[in-house]
Amino acid sequence: MQLLPGFRDFYPEECARRNYILSVWRDVAGRYGFVEYDGPVLESIELYRKKSGGELVGQLFDFVDKGERHVAMRPEMTPTLARMVAARERDYKKPLKWFCAPSFFRYEKQQRGRLREFLQLNCDILGEASAGADAELLALAIDILRGFGLGPADFVLRLSDRDAWAEFAKARGVGEDRLLDFLSVVDKLERASEAESEKRLSDFGMTLQQVRAFISNPTAEATKLNSILEDLKARGLGEYVEVDLTIVRGLAYYTGLVFEVFDRGGKERALAGGGRYDRLLEVMSDGKVKMPALGFGMGDVVLANLIDDVEVANQRRNAWLGANRAAEIFVVLAKEELRSEALRLVQRLREKGSRVDFALAPAKVGKQFQAAEQSGAQFAVVVGDEWPQLKWKELATRQERLLDVDEVISLVPMK
């Protein structure tokens, strides 16, 4: 049996690496006062149709269930979050700072940094319209990446402002209904040929030169970005951000700030992206709930690639993996007649909270030490001729000493 395309098995080594990423995500989000939530993996396809156009529906992992409901595996969290918050926003004090880190699905051909099932951290602030919320969210994104040992030489946040573009377009006679089409031309500016961009912009009565001039000198219409930048500078995080108005992002629901995070090397796809979606809750609740909101998503696949590429990040991950090995203590049973005594010792050590492993079936002492090595244990305890004393051995230094059972028990917990 083959794995379905774009899906992954997580053998223990891979699972440990995944758990490392999850633990840093949760740790840093917690430090920022974000609380974890979750929603269903499966949603009605209408949820995704409601908030954006047909393009997105083409990438959905969707099917008709046995009750003939047209459903989709969640491709992102924002619509679910908007639905949840719109339904019970009165239960929570504003602003809400929520995060989650579940699996998402999209039906696309896989390649580097893109799978059909992936983990994504989602952090959102709801009910706060001020630029302080924008800065707080960006600071969180930065500190999460710093939490992996990545620095200003490794990644950068590129900030842009859709409001600035909306004003720019409005001033040149582009109606609100055509704003998204205009933005998609801006989005493709770097990839499309000059002639092609020029032609598309002429449909909006603009020239490439006008648009480029705005991109290189956006000051007048992007004052909000400036206050966000000031906030981040005060936190000492100024070197992680730069303004780049070519970022507009594809999703229809973004309103003000939008941003993407890239590796400085330019090797990977975007590490994270997000922005403001001040009108989405209103749309989701049919006008009942009006609440400003913003958030970002950060996938595990690209992040893991970048950690692989950066030495410091690699070391930090290895340190974590080392501290989370299978066992701390390996009990070596050198004399099979003492198995009952050894089991009792194993049990006592485990009850004190230590990670303990041992050979389940009779095995040569050499084999047991080999197994001890492989388990990652720092210490071995030999139960044998010395009984009722034990041989306590530090595996790295090969130093041994004789101890009573109670002395061994008193050595744990190890940390």
Add this chain to the structure above:
RNA sequence: GUGGCCGUAGCUCAAUGGUAGAGCUCCAGAUUGUGGUUCUGGUUGUUGCGGGUUCGAGUCCCGUCGGUCACCCCA
């Protein structure tokens, strides 16, 4: 969705159209109470799958599935 390249042992890869192999891993032994080295031995394959050409196909052709890269798109 479109195109290029690639699918051989658990992994990394060999094999002019002519008997499917090596290294690593794993298991066992050397070593009946001491581990990362070393040495010896052993297990593992419908060569992704299905057709075709040929006396003969891992090798050539077609299809298909999967991987990978680029484009497309991006939550």
